[in-house]
Amino acid sequence: MLKRRPKRRYISILHAGQPSDAINMMIKRHMELFGCISTERAAIRLMQSENNRMIIRCKLEQLDSVLISIAFSELPAITMGISGSIHRLQKSISNSLVYC
């Protein structure tokens, strides 16, 4: 039987404070609201960080709960974009920054 790789989503976030603090606060909030099992299942990982922008990865099936954790994170953070691939996300962010 084929073992299918779970679908993931890459989320670009603009945050206050340090990237490690921002992602730890998000994971903490996710754990408080949705529990340890769901947080582990979400597999939230920091992929890239630059100044006050970072890209995190999570599983598609937990995307809504991750977005809620970002919105309610103690350290303010805002979702800038979501994509299925990191390259497409980077491209869309750079396009939107040009428009800004």
Place this chain on the structure above:
Amino acid sequence: MGISKIGTPLEDAICEGIIYRLKSAPAGPVKYPYLIVSDNIENSNMSDHADIITISSFRRAKERLRKRKIRNGIGLEMMITPIRKLDGIGVAKWFEDIRDLRLFCHSTHCQLILSSGANSIYEMVSGRCFDAILRNCDIEPDKHWHGMEKWIEECLSKRVSV
């Protein structure tokens, strides 16, 4: 961010495409769209003229809102920014409050308004996050935004503008 209309407190400069939040109605006709916002449920003079009443805790405000018999079509707003400071239990209670408020709005013909309450760019909430919050409260995002758009248009059409 997927949000086409935003509201902001009125400061010196007036920008196009922004709906301003005022505490009281301006004396004469103005060139900008605005909504009157009040956080005072008790003061009937204030809340009778308001388009939006901001509620910090629906649990505490529920009885007062019932007794005051608020008029149809008023917007009842809850903000996200103050909730960030609460612990997990506090946030979970807020989600339950939103579910209750939705039922209350449905029975009293009011409009449920979710807003970021942002004081800085980092505190803003994206459209996708709002959708996720709404889905978590068993509210269909498309239906909610459609209702919001209709409600804003109705409120603004009552205003006198130059």
